[in-house]
Amino acid sequence: MPQNLPLTRGKDHPILRAKSKNISTADIASEEIQTLIADMKKTMHHERGVGLAAPQIGENLRLFTVATKDGDKAFLNPKILWRSIGKEDGEEGCLSLPGWWGAVKRSKNVRMSYYDEKGKKHTIKAKGFFARVLQHEYDHIEGGLYIDRADEYHEE
């Protein structure tokens, strides 16, 4: 059974601030990675997040999960191929910075490639809130946090 994982928290946490490493495509099917993905999906819902990146549970791997309208999805070794020049402001919070919120300007649309948990490669175009979530989670695997991009952030 999947289990809830403890979260790494704090704007200066060294794992949250490190650039994460790719997962070898040969390792995607491994029990270790499959268990990690299942645990991350469970943890994401337990913590009431719409996305969760591996550094947030203490692993510097290029992997995040997102609760989409089509169910929970895992994104492994994602690459942002294109970001629209058009941007919009949106309020963001983060499970790693509980109680804090900030307005962040993000591209309205992005194109991203990634491997799913079965090792299949996809290229998708995302817009609106989904595009925002992908950009937020992608920042995590680069060692970034939304507060780096926010004009201001405030406590709840």
Ligand code: ZN
């Ligand atoms: Zn976050």
